[in-house]
Amino acid sequence: MIEHPISLFLDEILEHMKEYQDEIENAQTLFENVFKYSQAKSSKSRSRQALILKQYGGEKELRKVCLNCCNKLNRIKKSISESNQKLEELLTHKTLKCYTCRGQGSFTKPLYVRERGSLRQSTIQVVDCPECDGRGKVSFNINLESEVIIKQFFEFVKYFDSIFDCTITCMRNLIKALGGDNA
């Protein structure tokens, strides 16, 4: 059975969400460590500062790890919203780029003629794609129940997006707190 195109896009979004979950765990650890580090700094405890920095290599490195995390979150957020946009477009137009002709609508094939017993390529022939009748896209059906579920999914992604913004802002503030303003 061929998988419904919509489910492929849903899978894509779910995959990005999983990536996000992994990265958010990383961010939580960073939040915790930066907080502990700033406390150790204000109480002037060199040993506690060193203990936290040990796993990163130094303050500069810790800041770099935070910056990387922030960039990664931004990247995942972008991927999710791009997949979401594609999905929304699919739902609106209920068409999909034809996989057979990759959206071109036609194929070119060499045309041969027989000349003195041997075949010679004479020209290139353009033929319409049989899958999409030359349209370059195919229509698909989606039942009402699935449509309702997918619309709920959009709502979920929107909610997810706001958590993203919040986490990225927190991360940027952390980086600033670590001494630097180009976050």
Ligand SMILES: [Zn+2]
């Ligand atoms: Zn086609």
